[in-house]
Amino acid sequence: MRATTAGMLTLVCALCSCKQKEDSTNSYFPLTVGSRWTYAVSSDVDGKALRDSHVISVISESLKGNEPVVVRRNETEGNIGIEYALRVNPTGIERIAQRSDLEEQATRDEPPRTVLPLPLKAGASWRTQTTAYFILRKSEHPRELRYSHKALMTYTVEAIDETVTVPAGTFRHCARITGVAYLTLYTDPVAGFRKVPLITNEWYCKGIGMVKLERIEEVSTAFFSGGKMLMELIKSIRHE
Structure with a gap:
């Protein structure tokens, strides 16, 4: 189950070097090669409490055509690492490909996310595909739904000037983004089919990046159990 944390963290971006240096103190996503963020991760899945740490690092930058592409790596100790390639255009930051340590070639996102x-x-507001990372079948196999169930999540920037306190400190001028999606599941013979919410809350702070992430997938029926995760910044190393 620890691997699901790495799988869900697609919050990454790509900016050209000159732009990163110019905007690093004011950007919600300051990135240069060598930057590194370490997070404490606590989760409750199927009634079991888990504690772990997670590291996101910027490992390379290149140009493909006229577009800058940065690769960020997500790692949880004891799990397979995942790398994400991202690009920036005038309207936003997009994830264009991903590759795990078990794959030789990256898989392109079609369309980009x-x-x-x-x-x-x-x-x-925008929409992108998601899945259930913590909802499990109680008696069927595979227990995970993330391989078979997909949903469109609607993200909304709820605020852009919040104050957030995490183990790394108290940060101001933070953006809070909320994502909501629904999976239609046959939860049990009594309730039948119902829409189960998948909720994500993310906080990004100027000059720091992502400092906090919550994922909530609550369901408790005869057929399914849910879970939740909290991820908070412990420390960061940001290259200018």
Whole structure:
């Protein structure tokens, strides 16, 4: 189950070097090669509490045509690492490909997935595909739904000037983004089919990047159990 944390963290971006240096103190997504973020991860899945740490790092930058592409790597100790390739265009940051350590070639995202719209403004909204990372079948196999069930999540920038406190400190001028999706599941013979919400809350702070992420997938029926995860920044190393 620890691997699901790495699989769900697609919050990454790509900016050219000169733009990163110019905007690093004001950007909600400051990135240069060598930057690194470490997070404490706590989750409750199928009634079991888990604790772990997660690292996101910027490992390379290149140009493909006229577009800058940055690769970010997500790692949880003891699990397979995943790398994400992202590009920036005038309307936003997009994820264009991903590759796990078990794959020689990256898999392209068709179409590319929006990570953040640019410029980031309160009320902005977009949709992208998601799945259930913590909902499990109680008696069938495979227990995970993430391989078979997909849903469209609607993300909305709810605020752009919040204050957030995490283990790494208290940060101001943070954007809060909420994502909501629904999976239609046959939960049990009594309730029949019902829409189960998948909820994500993310906080990005100027000059820091992502400092906090919550994922909530609550369901408890005869056929399914749910879960939730909290991810908070412990420390960051940001290259200018």
